[in-house]
Amino acid sequence: MLCEEAGRILAKxxxxxxxxxxxxxxxxxxxxxRDANGLWRNYKPEELATPEAFRRNPKLVWEFYKWRMxxxxxxxxxxxxxxxxxxxxxxxxxxxxxxxxxxxxREAGTENLIELHGNIFRVRCTSCAYRENLKxxxxxxxxxxxxxxxxxxxxxxxxxxxxxxxxxxxxxxALERAFELASKADVVLVIGTSGVVYPxxxxxxxxxxxxxxxxxxxxxxxxxxxxxxxxxPKPAGEGMExxxxxxxxxxxxxxxxxxxxx
Ligand code: NAD
Ligand code: ZN
Numbered sequence: 371m372l373c374e375e376a377g378r379i380l381a382k383x384x385x386x387x388x389x390x391x392x393x394x395x396x397x398x399x400x401x402x403x404r405d406a407n408g409l410w411r412n413y414k415p416e417e418l419a420t421p422e423a424f425r426r427n428p429k430l431v432w433e434f435y436k437w438r439m440x441x442x443x444x445x446x447x448x449x450x451x452x453x454x455x456x457x458x459x460x461x462x463x464x465x466x467x468x469x470x471x472x473x474x475x476r477e478a479g480t481e482n483l484i485e486l487h488g489n490i491f492r493v494r495c496t497s498c499a500y501r502e503n504l505k506x507x508x509x510x511x512x513x514x515x516x517x518x519x520x521x522x523x524x525x526x527x528x529x530x531x532x533x534x535x536x537x538x539x540x541x542x543x544a545l546e547r548a549f550e551l552a553s554k555a556d557v558v559l560v561i562g563t564s565g566v567v568y569p570x571x572x573x574x575x576x577x578x579x580x581x582x583x584x585x586x587x588x589x590x591x592x593x594x595x596x597x598x599x600x601x602x603p604k605p606a607g608e609g610m611e612x613x614x615x616x617x618x619x620x621x622x623x624x625x626x627x628x629x630x631x632x
Contacts, residue, residue: 372601373609379600393588400445419533447477454475459479465483467573486540500523500529556582
């Protein structure tokens with residue numbers, strides 16, 4: 371029932387967007403920070419994913435990130451990522467705004483993707499403007515097996531992961547695009563985010579404030595749940611497949627509507 375209702379709302383939307391967090395990748399084997407117990411050597415992510423931790427002990431932070439890069443490199447998009455990409459192909463979802471750094475939306479085929487927290491396969495120099503996507507440059511394996519601290523090929527300074535750490539500002543261009551989309555959207559589909567990391571967590575509120583609808587999938591209540599018009603208390607994969615079926619059922623009964631959309 372809930373998935374049918376959500377499917378109907380999405381199928382009728384003029385400009386629907388999705389907003390995702392770590393929960394959408396949990397079923398791909400990428401643990402969320404908040405749910406994980408003893409994620410890596412009993413450190414809390416807040417003790418490692420910070421600029422202070424990197425200044426204090428870059429070797430430790432790089433070991434943590436190389437472990438995460440290896441884990442994520444093995445992960446595959448799950449049925450939630452795939453259903454979302456399918457909804458974009460159908461012309462229903464116009465953009466995906468993610469807080470994830472794992473590249474799984476892109477692997478699933480999502481095209482209009484805004485990464486608010488960067489990408490774990492990118493590195494950047496701590497001094498100059500050098501940036502590299504290790505997946506695209508084909509250097510990921512070499513990078514992961516090297517024991518040395520990674521250095522900038524241009525200036526020799528330390529390289530760091532090109533992700534947003536706790537306490538750091540979000541990339542301005544991505545943030546502006548995300549809020550512009552939110553101000554236009556009449557529906558936002560929120561999947562697997564705790565909704566407590568600001569300013570990203572404002573996105574569903576922006577949609578709600580101008581009269582848009584909020585659909586949420588999360589096995590647990592979150593900071594977004596109080597404003598959700600439809601809250602689906604399920605894991606992302608099951609919830610998204612249900613929604614996709616709901617959209618298809620609605621469009622199946624209204625073929626002409628679908629043609630107009632295209
Ligand atoms: P978060 O704030 O997005 O919280 C995770 C949410 O996922 C929780 O609300 C939880 O109830 C929900 N969840 C758990 N399993 C789920 C499932 N199967 N289906 C749907 N929802 C599920 O994220 P966080 O873990 O607190 O991480 C904070 C930040 O750290 C992120 O914004 C991100 O930048 C980074 N991070 C990224 C990844 C990734 O890229 N996959 C993973 C962990 C952390
Ligand atoms: Zn440099």
